[in-house]
Amino acid sequence: MNFSRWAKxxxxxxxxxxxxxxxxxxxxxxxxxxxxxxxxxxxxxxAIETSLAPAQVWRGMSGRERAIDVFSNLRVWDTEHNSGVLIYLLLADHDIEIVADRGIAAQVEQSAWESVARAMEAAFRQGEFERGALTGIEQVSALLAAHVPPRSSNPNELANRPVIIRS
Structure with a gap:
């Protein structure tokens, strides 16, 4: 157990x-x-989460593991074409995780999602959180446009409002 992380x-x-x-x-x-x-x-x-619950930190839950939980809880996987993407921020760990549903994950290399996260991190390090978030959304959108172009029927299946997760 990492006591520094737990205290943070x-x-x-x-x-x-x-x-x-x-x-x-x-x-x-x-x-x-x-x-x-x-x-x-x-x-x-x-999704933005300030910190994990003490029990989650005690168990050693990583930001990636939590992002996968949030992906499931928000039902990002529940889209007609399995093309949902979660951008998850864990502020206490300065962690950005991008989780893609199987329909898009099969087409986009993990390194592409990691590149998006690095671009966001660069802006966040400068204190430009809105710019970093918008950069991430734009880059994720470019990947989605290249692999799952719009169809004639393109309903909004998931809420667009960012979710604040309170542990």
């Missing part, structure tokens, strides 16, 4: 996400997702 999660204020993502930033992220989904047949969800 335990003492991270639950409202810390607001410093990085005020309501105007959440609105911009929602608008970017809505606009991007007209260019492809994928669905994007954006």
């Amino acid at each position: 999660h335990l003492f991270m204020p639950s409202w810390a996400w607001r410093r990085a993502f005020p309501h105007a930033a959440l609105d911009a992220i929602e608008a970017a997702i809505r606009q991007s989904e007209s260019r492809h047949n994928g669905e994007i969800r954006f």
Whole structure:
């Protein structure tokens, strides 16, 4: 067990996400997702979690493991063409995870998702959280447009509003 990580999660204020993502930033992220989904047949969800619950940290849950849980809980997998993508931020760990459903994961290399995460991290390190989020959405959208172009019927299957997860 990593006591430093445990303390970081335990003492991270639950409202810390607001410093990085005020309501105007959440609105911009929602608008970017809505606009991007007209260019492809994928669905994007954006989730922000300030910290993990103490028991999750105690068990050694990684950001990737938590992102997969969130992917499932938000039902990102439940799209007609299995083309949902979750962009997950775990603020206490400074972690960005991108989880793609099997329909798109079979077509896009993991290294492409990791490249998107690195671009987001670069902006976040400069304190530009909104720009980093929008960059990530744009790059995920470009990957989706290349692999799952829009069809005549392209319903919005998942909510576009970023979700704030409170542990």
